[in-house]
Amino acid sequence: MNKYLLSFAVSVFSMGFLTACSSEPESYTTDFLYENNDIRAKVLEECKANKQSDENCKNANDAEGKMKHDKLMERMLK
Numbered sequence: 001m002n003k004y005l006l007s008f009a010v011s012v013f014s015m016g017f018l019t020a021c022s023s024e025p026e027s028y029t030t031d032f033l034y035e036n037n038d039i040r041a042k043v044l045e046e047c048k049a050n051k052q053s054d055e056n057c058k059n060a061n062d063a064e065g066k067m068k069h070d071k072l073m074e075r076m077l078k
Contacts, residue, residue: 028056033063040064 033040040060047057 026056027053028059030059030062030066033060034066037067040067 028039028043033043040063043052043056043060044064046052047060052060
């Protein structure tokens with residue numbers, strides 16, 4: 001009986017340890033990155049180093065493009 005209990009405890013501990021060690025980057029929306037320049041810049045730099053998910057890179061690039069478009073439109077309307 002103790003062998004089974006020990007095996008179960010080791011299994012539970014291992015699963016908890018592996019779950020806590022996952023290093024998956026946080027997921028950001030395009031709107032969030034559009035509103036947060038510093039995080040967008042960080043994500044874009046990490047994309048160049050291949051340290052971000054494809055989704056975050058796409059969203060950061062979309063937000064950057066929207067920001068550039070909005071700035072251009074603002075200058076044109078002055």
